[in-house]
Amino acid sequence: MAYNFKExxxxxxxxxxxxxxxxxxxxxxxxxxxYGLIEFPYPSGQGLHVGHxxxxxxxxxxxxxxxMQGYNVLxxxxxxxxxxxxENYAIKTNVHPKITTEKNIKHFTDQxxxxxxxxxxxxxxxxxxPEYYKWTQWIFIQLYKHGLAYKATMPIxxxxxxxxxxxxxxxxxxxxxxxxxxxxxxEKSEWMLKITKYAQRLLDDLxxxxxxxxxxxxxxxxxxxxxxxxxxxxxxNSDEELLVYTTRPDTLFGATYMVVAPEHKLIEKLAxxxxxxxxxxxxxxxxxxxxxxxxxxxxxxKTGVEIKGIKAVNPLTNEEIPIWVADYVLSSYGTGAIMAxxxxxxxxxxxxxxxxxxxxxxxxxxxxxxxxxxxxxxETGVSINSGFLTxxxxxxxxxxxxxxLEEKKIGEKKVNYKLRDWVFSRQRYWGEPIPMVYxxxxxxxxxxxxxxxxxxxxxxxxxxxxxxxxxxxxxxxxINTTCPHCGKPAKRETDTMPQWAGSSWYYLRYMDPHNHExxxxxxxxxxxxxxxxxxGGMEHTTLHLLYSRFWHKFLYDIGVVPTKEPYAKRxxxxxxxxxxxxxxxxxxxxxINPDDIVNEFGADTFRVYEMFMGPFDxxxxxxxxxIRGCFKFLDRVWHLQDILVDGxxxxxxxxxxxxxxxxxxxxDIEDMKxxxxxxxxxTMVNEFVRLKRIxxxxxxxxxxxxxxxxxxxxxxxxxxxxxxxxxxxxEWPVYDExxxxxxxxxxxxxxxxxxxxxxxxxxxxDDDSVKEKVHKAxxxxxxGKVIKKEIYVKNKIYxxxxx
RNA sequence: GCAGGUGUGGCGGAAUUGGCAGACGCACAGGACUCAAAAUCCUGCGAAGUAACAUUCGUGUGGGUUCGACCCCCACCACCUGCACCA
Numbered sequence: 001m002a003y004n005f006k007e008x009x010x011x012x013x014x015x016x017x018x019x020x021x022x023x024x025x026x027x028x029x030x031x032x033x034x035y036g037l038i039e040f041p042y043p044s045g046q047g048l049h050v051g052h053x054x055x056x057x058x059x060x061x062x063x064x065x066x067x068m069q070g071y072n073v074l075x076x077x078x079x080x081x082x083x084x085x086x087e088n089y090a091i092k093t094n095v096h097p098k099i100t101t102e103k104n105i106k107h108f109t110d111q112x113x114x115x116x117x118x119x120x121x122x123x124x125x126x127x128x129x130p131e132y133y134k135w136t137q138w139i140f141i142q143l144y145k146h147g148l149a150y151k152a153t154m155p156i157x158x159x160x161x162x163x164x165x166x167x168x169x170x171x172x173x174x175x176x177x178x179x180x181x182x183x184x185x186x187e188k189s190e191w192m193l194k195i196t197k198y199a200q201r202l203l204d205d206l207x208x209x210x211x212x213x214x215x216x217x218x219x220x221x222x223x224x225x226x227x228x229x230x231x232x233x234x235x236x237n238s239d240e241e242l243l244v245y246t247t248r249p250d251t252l253f254g255a256t257y258m259v260v261a262p263e264h265k266l267i268e269k270l271a272x273x274x275x276x277x278x279x280x281x282x283x284x285x286x287x288x289x290x291x292x293x294x295x296x297x298x299x300x301x302k303t304g305v306e307i308k309g310i311k312a313v314n315p316l317t318n319e320e321i322p323i324w325v326a327d328y329v330l331s332s333y334g335t336g337a338i339m340a341x342x343x344x345x346x347x348x349x350x351x352x353x354x355x356x357x358x359x360x361x362x363x364x365x366x367x368x369x370x371x372x373x374x375x376x377x378x379e380t381g382v383s384i385n386s387g388f389l390t391x392x393x394x395x396x397x398x399x400x401x402x403x404x405l406e407e408k409k410i411g412e413k414k415v416n417y418k419l420r421d422w423v424f425s426r427q428r429y430w431g432e433p434i435p436m437v438y439x440x441x442x443x444x445x446x447x448x449x450x451x452x453x454x455x456x457x458x459x460x461x462x463x464x465x466x467x468x469x470x471x472x473x474x475x476x477x478x479i480n481t482t483c484p485h486c487g488k489p490a491k492r493e494t495d496t497m498p499q500w501a502g503s504s505w506y507y508l509r510y511m512d513p514h515n516h517e518x519x520x521x522x523x524x525x526x527x528x529x530x531x532x533x534x535x536g537g538m539e540h541t542t543l544h545l546l547y548s549r550f551w552h553k554f555l556y557d558i559g560v561v562p563t564k565e566p567y568a569k570r571x572x573x574x575x576x577x578x579x580x581x582x583x584x585x586x587x588x589x590x591x592i593n594p595d596d597i598v599n600e601f602g603a604d605t606f607r608v609y610e611m612f613m614g615p616f617d618x619x620x621x622x623x624x625x626x627i628r629g630c631f632k633f634l635d636r637v638w639h640l641q642d643i644l645v646d647g648x649x650x651x652x653x654x655x656x657x658x659x660x661x662x663x664x665x666x667x668d669i670e671d672m673k674x675x676x677x678x679x680x681x682x683t684m685v686n687e688f689v690r691l692k693r694i695x696x697x698x699x700x701x702x703x704x705x706x707x708x709x710x711x712x713x714x715x716x717x718x719x720x721x722x723x724x725x726x727x728x729x730x731e732w733p734v735y736d737e738x739x740x741x742x743x744x745x746x747x748x749x750x751x752x753x754x755x756x757x758x759x760x761x762x763x764x765x766d767d768d769s770v771k772e773k774v775h776k777a778x779x780x781x782x783x784g785k786v787i788k789k790e791i792y793v794k795n796k797i798y799x800x801x802x803x
Numbered sequence: 804g805c806a807g808g809u810g811u812g813g814c815g816g817a818a819u820u821g822g823c824a825g826a827c828g829c830a831c832a833g834g835a836c837u838c839a840a841a842a843u844c845c846u847g848c849g850a851a852g853u854a855a856c857a858u859u860c861g862u863g864u865g866g867g868u869u870c871g872a873c874c875c876c877c878a879c880c881a882c883c884u885g886c887a888c889c890a
């Protein structure tokens with residue numbers, strides 16, 4: 001009988017669908033729960049990408065294993081359906097995003113089901129469903145009420161293509177992450193979320209979660225904590241002060257000039273004393289026209305203008321030093337002004353060299369040798385030419401100078417973060433409306449919670465406004481409302497939320513997706529929290545992961561969720577590349593469509609191949625040849641039924657292999673080493689074929705182990721061999737450690753570290769007996785050389801050193 | 804520039820973490836089956852070398868530690884991924 005995967009897969013998928021086989025239990029008395037989460041897809045018009053199933057299959061394997069281990073498993077799926085592509089498509093074709101989204105979700109659902117994932121389809125969520133975004137809006141209102149959402153006019157990244165404000169995270173190399181158009185700076189009034197208030201906790205609590213180390217590193221870098229000091233510099237002959245932030249207060253004696261960012265307020269304040277105001281203004285204007293990217297481009301010559309007419313006073317040396325304006329100082333970090341220490345900072349050094357500014361060395365290596373400047377080593381440095389700091393190590397000097405500054409009230413210890421507040425407004429239609437109303441008398445007022453959801457009005461015209469206004473801004477009948485506070489006429493916010501909003505809390509909704517009273521019930525949250533294992537792409541480590549941790553911590557603070565962290569464990573999969581090793585894209589013509597693969601080889605082969613491709617966390621190139629090998633493997637598995645013999649226990653010749661395999665595969669799955677699990681399966685099949693027999697007990701265990709990887713074929717074979725219940729209801733096989741150990745082993749014998757031969761010994765054979773065997777084997781190969789030393793590592797290796 | 808990662812046959816990759824390098828798969832070659840092809844099955848497959856053994860070389864490069872190194876240490880090269888004038 002041939003392996004008819006089409007028939008088999010359809011049969012089991014229909015059965016699972018009809019019976020809801022994999023729905024998580026709502027019985028919370030079962031204390032053993034496991035919550036596995038994959039990043040829910042954006043239902044794009046292109047359909048499922050072959051990259052999605054890599055992550056989904058991996059967690060599906062773990063979820064299926066957990067069920068067999070007796071856990072109540074929650075393994076949900078949903079759709080992150082707000083976003084630009086549907087809206088851009090609507091602009092082009094005038095098809096409402098709601099229709100496109102619905103169609104795409106249908107398509108995705110069919111595709112996902114055709115691969116046999118054990119998702120709980122009774123819990124599907126969709127971020128564009130008013131019943132869902134009602135709670136997204138509710139969270140926003142809570143943020144607002146707790147002072148974490150505020151409106152600010154600030155320069156934002158404005159995409160000239162999408163005509164929309166972008167978060168810093170969405171700007172890549174000066175262009176829009178989505179459409180590739182240039183991004184310029186624009187002043188706009190935007191809703192902001194105060195993620196910076198949580199910076200320290202987002203950093204600290206990384207110690208309590210099990211994330212891949214590289215994910216933690218990226219989060220830490222993104223938060224970018226640094227310790228230093230703020231120092232006040234007096235402006236000579238004035239009451240004004242210039243506040244700077246520095247991580248090297250120990251180098252204060254070497255500060256030979258100051259630099260302020262072009263946007264710094266000092267220039268305005270002291271405008272009447274500046275003798276070259278025109279020149280300074282011209283520089284400011286030029287800087288304003290440059291994008292952040294242009295300003296930040298490396299290896300570019302530093303530019304700047306001295307602000308003449310005013311001087312700053314170094315608080316330690318009392319020397320008057322010049323003040324410059326230069327765009328290498330950013331207004332958005334620290335205080336927007338720096339003290340420049342050219343001898344010990346490469347940027348200041350470049351600038352000082354270009355403009356002939358004095359360079360004073362104040363730190364030297366411990367041995368006081370001459371070094372090339374700038375000398376930036378903080379580990380070995382010792383203060384010199386620094387008054388009361390001279391002779392101290394960098395660390396001690398920092399400590400001492402901060403004490404001094406604090407005592408004299410001219411400065412204080414200060415921690416800074418690179419993390420910025422989250423720009424939360426989007427001038428777009430296809431997003432959650434921000435549930436805020438502006439009243440002339442009351443200012444910004446949140447909607448009453450009982451009036452949620454604030455639904456997105458149906459519009460016919462999706463073009464953004466000329467000035468980057470939201471398409472909703474043209475909808476006067478929707479905009480005009482009454483103030484929830486005083487009842488007077490008022491206007492709605494027309495901006496919508498970014499795509500990150502809905503995905504910042506979706507894992508909570510899965511716990512109780514049909515709840516009308518709350519985002520999820522207390523019981524469900526208590527029972528299912530936290531997510532036990534979350535797998536997703538590295539591209540989401542700095543944005544989505546950080547945002548959702550922030551929202552979660554906030555919800556924890558206001559008593560909504562029971563845990564500090566949303567995800568106990570986070571892993572990450574490597575990207576699937578085209579067969580040419582490049583990222584799959586339509587323009588490169590190297591896109592593989594999952595439907596074609598499922599059609600030609602079947603879902604089981606597709607799953608096995610994606611797991612066999614290579615190490616899970618590393619990128620892998622698609623190979624049509626390799627996938628045939630996986631099909632061949634399953635075909636061999638199918639034909640094992642032809643050599644099936646009776647037997648209720650493992651046969652003598654296979655007992656060891658079976659026990660070893662259970663151990664290896666069980667461990668491999670936990671370590672996400674799926675590729676070596678599959679090698680183990682292949683080795684087993686080769687052995688059964690070589691022996692021309694497999695007994696029932698062996699086959700049953702084999703099928704159970706393979707079931708999470710290839711669920712359809714294994715269920716079918718299980719039925720064929722007369723099982724009375726499906727594998728998904730079996731217990732995960734256990735092994736007997738004693739039966740994984742060989743009592744007779746082969747060990748290598750080396751002479752001077754080079755392999756000469758191998759000998760067979762009993763496990764734990766006594767050393768003298770082993771020695772005797774070794775000498776019998778190699779004594780005639782020594783060419784009369786003298787044995788100097790013999791090393792025997794028990795049961796491992798025997799090495800003879802000769803001369 | 805900083806941080807992290809990777810480098811092993813023709814290719815994808817294994818290696819119990821310091822102990823027989825190349826498991827498993829692909830490709831390739833030979834054979835069986837077939838009128839023939841495909842599929843399937845069997846055998847071989849790092850390089851040099853030999854009739855065949857033997858032997859030598861071999862995990863990006865150069866050095867080191869060790870009885871023994873893909874694995875540890877030092878220096879370097881190449882590629883990938885983040886971040887990037889963050890004071």
